[in-house]
Amino acid sequence: MLQAAIRVLQAQGYKITEPRKQVLEVLEGAQKPLSPYDIQSFLKQKGKYLNHVTIYRILDLFCSLNLAHKVLSIGGFVKCSLGTAEGCHRFMVCHQCGAIQEFADKELCQGEDAFTRNLGFHTKYHLSESSGLCADCFRKQFEEQKLG
Amino acid sequence: MLQAAIRVLQAQGYKITEPRKQVLEVLEGAQKPLSPYDIQSFLKQKGKYLNHVTIYRILDLFCSLNLAHKVLSIGGFVKCSLGTAEGCHRFMVCHQCGAIQEFADKELCQGEDAFTRNLGFHTKYHLSESSGLCADCFRKQFEEQKLG
DNA sequence: GGCTGATTGCAACATTGTTGCATCTAGCTT
DNA sequence: AAGCTAGATGCAACAATGTTGCAATCAGCC
Structure with a gap:
């Protein structure tokens, strides 16, 4: 690496x-x-x-x-982590522990392109940050709820 | 407003x-x-x-x-501009003139949710910023290219 | 080993964001 | 309409973040 x-x-x-x-x-x-x-x-x-x-x-x-x-x-x-996806940066950010994971998906890009094109916009770069809970933190929270 | x-x-x-x-x-x-x-x-x-x-x-x-x-x-x-879309902020940003437009699309959210869920992630908030050229700036650039 | 342009360190500064506390005011009460 | 009070603002001082120009240094070449 x-x-x-x-x-x-x-x-x-x-x-x-x-x-x-x-x-x-x-x-x-x-x-x-x-x-x-x-x-x-x-x-x-x-x-x-x-x-x-x-x-x-x-x-x-x-x-x-x-x-x-x-x-x-x-x-x-x-x-x-994804040398491939030029012009497209997508991350999942865990707002609990801060862990981050990059991902790429052509279909998402195409969807965004299509939507913005309809509004007259010519998209070049995609950025998206989905925040929520990672698998670990979700499990922890779930178990705490069961107890509480 | x-x-x-x-x-x-x-x-x-x-x-x-x-x-x-x-x-x-x-x-x-x-x-x-x-x-x-x-x-x-x-x-x-x-x-x-x-x-x-x-x-x-x-x-x-x-x-x-x-x-x-x-x-x-x-x-x-x-x-x-979209009081509706809680937890989902999508913008188109023109990197030429800085103009900005907000948009929302349920399908995009669902696509992102599905993708991240497969990776064990539980998405709560969506943020996306598509940058490129707005209709005006695209037209201007296009016409300049024709001339040059 | 020496040369040279790229890279780094330094100092000084500019911008952006935060905190605690004194002062003021919007909107209620009378 | 005047007074009261919690909430909102201003102020000062500071902390964090980011930038610039220039001198010193070093990686990769001969």
Whole structure:
């Protein structure tokens, strides 16, 4: 996975630097979207230091290469898990634990395209964030209700 | 329209104050999403002053009552045009002129629900932002291409 | 090992959002 | 119509987030 991202960087002529590898690694290991400052404090705990400006620039780069996405409802970044779906970012966000999962579905895109086209709009990028409960949190809540 | 919003406020026991009426009016007249500070400078031009804290609080209230929505990809607020669609906010954003239009479609919601349910996720809120070109900007671009 | 352009760090700043508390006012009561 | 009071606003101070220009550094080339 990390290797794949590194290959993308190389292919586009970007240098493989320590800061870039570190940010990649952090995103890789994260279960939730991380803001630039989240990433900074995460690294600080491991005794590493990156200037926040650097992190912003690295994330900008990653997003432009589709190696990461910004989750708007949270303001954090996640590693892109679906290199395929260009111009279409769909996430499920658990509002309990913050867990996030990316998904893609052509039919949804087509549905949105069709609907907006009827209104004279020419859609280029899709963004959708479905928030609710992930499987784990739903089960927990369900069991609590049974008890209560 | 403005009257409708005022009635919602009254019905919930909130006071009808000058600042709240002013923010409502600004949102009403806007073609694009406005950030809290946008609203402040807009009012300043008309010789009126509101503290930015006040604007933040008013917008929070409006959002909680579904009188306004925050458009995440832009960070601005729009007046809610579809009082109906609770838990479902869909926008088309023109990345040329910034124009915005809200829409709703049950089928899209159902599609998203079905898809995420298959992944064990229980969706409660839908958010989608389709960005592209509005009818006007598309036409302009098309004509420019013909000339160039 | 040295060169060079890309990358990072730094400092300073701009913007955006938050909190606690004093003051004021909308809408009720009398 | 005047007074009362909870709710709303303003203010000040601060916290968090994001940006810019420039000097120092380093990855990947020779």
